Amino acid sequence: MEAGSKGRILKGIGGFYYVETEAGEVFACRARGIFRKDGQKPLVGDYVRMGIVDAEKKEGSVDALLPRENALIRPEAANVELALLVFACTSPEPSLLLLDRFLVMLRSQGVKCVLLFNKKDLTTAERISEFAGIYRNADAEVCCISAKSDDIEKIRERIQGYTALLAGPSGVGKSTILNRLCPEAQASTGEISRKLGRGKHTTRHAELFRTEAGSYLMDTPGFTALSLGDMPEEEIRLYYPEFRPYEGKCRFRECSHTHEPGCAVREAVVQGRIHPVRHGNYAALYEEQKQRKKY
Numbered sequence: 001m002e003a004g005s006k007g008r009i010l011k012g013i014g015g016f017y018y019v020e021t022e023a024g025e026v027f028a029c030r031a032r033g034i035f036r037k038d039g040q041k042p043l044v045g046d047y048v049r050m051g052i053v054d055a056e057k058k059e060g061s062v063d064a065l066l067p068r069e070n071a072l073i074r075p076e077a078a079n080v081e082l083a084l085l086v087f088a089c090t091s092p093e094p095s096l097l098l099l100d101r102f103l104v105m106l107r108s109q110g111v112k113c114v115l116l117f118n119k120k121d122l123t124t125a126e127r128i129s130e131f132a133g134i135y136r137n138a139d140a141e142v143c144c145i146s147a148k149s150d151d152i153e154k155i156r157e158r159i160q161g162y163t164a165l166l167a168g169p170s171g172v173g174k175s176t177i178l179n180r181l182c183p184e185a186q187a188s189t190g191e192i193s194r195k196l197g198r199g200k201h202t203t204r205h206a207e208l209f210r211t212e213a214g215s216y217l218m219d220t221p222g223f224t225a226l227s228l229g230d231m232p233e234e235e236i237r238l239y240y241p242e243f244r245p246y247e248g249k250c251r252f253r254e255c256s257h258t259h260e261p262g263c264a265v266r267e268a269v270v271q272g273r274i275h276p277v278r279h280g281n282y283a284a285l286y287e288e289q290k291q292r293k294k295y
C-alpha cells in the first residue's frame with residue numbers, strides 16, 4: 001500500500017486510532033503532532049490520509065483529516081448520515097424527555113433520525129401504538145422492533161449504504177442490534193440491573209463497523225443525561241415540526257408557547273392536534289435552556 005492513502009477511523013483508544021484502509025485492513029495509528037497544534041481532534045468516522053510506519057505490524061500514522069460532512073459532539077463522531085435513536089419499549093422504561101433531547105440535538109446538527117423502539121416482545125400492542133401516536137406528526141420515522149427477531153431485516157434495509165449511528169441509553173439493545181447486523185463485531189451485551197432497572201454501561205467506546213450489506217454502523221456507550229449545551233431556548237421549537245402550522249398565530253409575537261394566553265400551539269395541544277407529551281417535553285427543555293443563562 002502507498003503512503004498517504006485514504007482510510008477511515010473505526011475507533012480511538014489509548015492514544016491510538018484504528019484506521020481501516022481501502023483494502024479493508026486495520027492499522028493502529030498515532031495522530032501526528034500537527035493535530036495538537038491546530039486544536040483538531042480526529043473522530044471516529046473521520047476519513048483520513050494515513051502513512052505506514054510498519055506494514056508488517058500494521059502500524060501507521062494519521063497525517064491529515066479529510067473534509068467532514070458533519071461532526072457530532074455527543075456522541076463524538078464524524079460523517080454520520082443517519083441516527084438510529086434506540087429506546088426500549090420497557091426494561092429500561094423509556095424517558096421520552098431524554099429521547100426528545102437526543103432528537104433536538106441530532107436535528108440541530110442536521111442528522112436524520114429514526115426512532116427505534118426495541119424490545120417490542122416485552123410490551124403490549126397498546127404501548128407500541130402509544131409511542132407511534134406521540135411522534136405521529138413529529139416528522140420522525142418510528143420503528144418498533146425486537147432485536148432478537150426477524151424485525152432486524154427492516155433495519156438492515158434502512159441503513160443500506162449509509163453510515164448510521166446507534167445512540168440511546170444503556171441497556172436498550174444497541175450492541176444487540178449491532179451484533180445482529182454485523183456478527184463479526186461480537187460486541188459485549190449486558191443484562192439489565194434487576195435492582196435499578198437500568199443498563200450497566202456495557203459498551204465503553206464508540207466504534208464503527210462495516211456491515212456485510214455495505215453500510216457502516218457505529219455502536220456507542222449508552223448515556224442517561226444529555227444537555228442541549230448553549231442552544232438558545234428560541235431555537236428548540238425548530239425541532240418540533242408539529243408546531244410549524246401554528247407559528248406566527250399566537251397573540252404575542254414573541255410567544256414562547258409555554259404559558260402565554262392566546263398561544264396557538266397550546267390551543268392545538270388542547271384540541272389534540274399536538275401531543276401533550278411532546279409539548280411538555282418542549283416546555284421543559286425551553287425552561288432549562290432559559291435558566292442556563294443565569295449562571
Ligand SMILES: Nc1nc2c(ncn2[C@@H]2O[C@H](COP(=O)(O)OP(=O)(O)OP(=O)(O)O)[C@@H](O)[C@H]2O)c(=O)[nH]1
Nearest residue numbers: 147170171172173174175176189190201202203222
Ligand atoms: N427481550 C429482549 N431483550 C433484548 C432485546 N434486545 C436486547 N435485549 C437485551 O437487553 C440487554 C441489553 O442489551 P445491550 O445490547 O447490551 O444494550 P446496549 O444498548 O448496548 O447497552 P450499553 O452498552 O450499556 O449502552 C441484553 O440482556 C440483551 O439481551 C429485545 O429485542 N428483546
Ligand SMILES: [Mg+2]
Nearest residue numbers: 174175202203
Ligand atoms: Mg452496548
Ligand SMILES: [Zn+2]
Nearest residue numbers: 250255257263
Ligand atoms: Zn405560542
